[in-house]
Amino acid sequence: MPLRKRIHCKGNACFITTSVNKFVKIFSEKRYIEIILKNISFYREKHGFLLLAYVIMPDHLHLLIYPDPERKVDVSDIMEDFKKFTSRQLRVQMEKDKKTNWLAAFRLEAPRKRNWQFRIWQERFDDLGIHSLNVARIKINYIHNNPVRKGMVDRPEDYPYSSARNYLSNDHSIIRVDTDFLIA
Numbered sequence: 188m189p190l191r192k193r194i195h196c197k198g199n200a201c202f203i204t205t206s207v208n209k210f211v212k213i214f215s216e217k218r219y220i221e222i223i224l225k226n227i228s229f230y231r232e233k234h235g236f237l238l239l240a241y242v243i244m245p246d247h248l249h250l251l252i253y254p255d256p257e258r259k260v261d262v263s264d265i266m267e268d269f270k271k272f273t274s275r276q277l278r279v280q281m282e283k284d285k286k287t288n289w290l291a292a293f294r295l296e297a298p299r300k301r302n303w304q305f306r307i308w309q310e311r312f313d314d315l316g317i318h319s320l321n322v323a324r325i326k327i328n329y330i331h332n333n334p335v336r337k338g339m340v341d342r343p344e345d346y347p348y349s350s351a352r353n354y355l356s357n358d359h360s361i362i363r364v365d366t367d368f369l370i371a
Contacts, residue, residue, distance in 0.1 A: 200239055201262050202326045203250040205270065205312035209292050212245035213277065213307075218284075220348055222276045223248065224362050230269050234260045237365040240327040242334065243348040249330045251323065253368065266312050274307040327354070 213219045220243050227250070231238055235255035242249050254260045281289050293305040317323045331354070334346035343351035353364035 200251055200253040200317040200323055202315040202317055203252065203262065203266065203312055204247060204314075205266065206247040206309045208306045208309050210246040211289055211292050213281075213289060214243050214248070214348075215245045218280060219277060222273060222280065224348075226269055226273050226276070228362060230265060233268070234258065234265050236260070236265065237368055238350075238362070239323065239365055239368055240330045240350045240354075241348075241362070241364070242330045242346070242350070244333060244337065249333065251317070251326055251330060253365070262314055266314075270308045270312075274305070277307050278305050 207213055214223065223243055227238065227241065230236075231252075235258045237253040237255075238250070239253055240249075240251040252262075252265070254262060254265070278290070278293070290305070293307050295304055295306055315326075317326060327350075331343040331349055331351035334340045334349060335343055340346045343349060344355045347361060350362075350364040350366075352358040352361070354366050357366070
């Protein structure tokens with residue numbers, strides 16, 4: 188993996204995008220989305236970040252998080268933990284579901300370290316430090332409108348795996364989102 192600048196968003200929110208390797212649409216099935224949701228909740232508690240917005244698309248996800256400045260947690264560490272653990276859980280679920288096409292797509296021809304045989308996520312992720320309330324709102328709108336732009340729904344709140352419902356309907360039934368953080 189090429190060296191990347193490690194981003195520490197101390198005092199700032201971070202907009203994160205991470206994609207499934209080869210853009211396989213594994214999040215078109217609810218059981219795989221549920222793995223992601225459980226892990227977002229788990230790592231939110233473990234690393235102490237606020238979840239400001241999210242969307243889980245069929246082949247990628249966007250997160251807007253605010254790391255706890257007192258914990259001095261590096262966003263790269265959060266994503267490394269998240270991707271490492273979800274990779275294993277997703278692969279195990281694929282094996283149970285006999286998703287041989289998906290497993291074949293993720294199988295590495297020459298396993299790298301620690302006998303890794305599969306790569307579920309692309310190696311890197313994109314991140315952007317958010318330094319103003321206005322930019323945070325722009326990113327939240329981008330996140331919420333992603334399923335609309337892709338023609339999946341007509342309105343952001345119609346897509347179940349997005350924080351649009353948290354903001355527009357105060358519906359935190361799928362995952363809790365810190366919607367009150369950005370109120371000014």
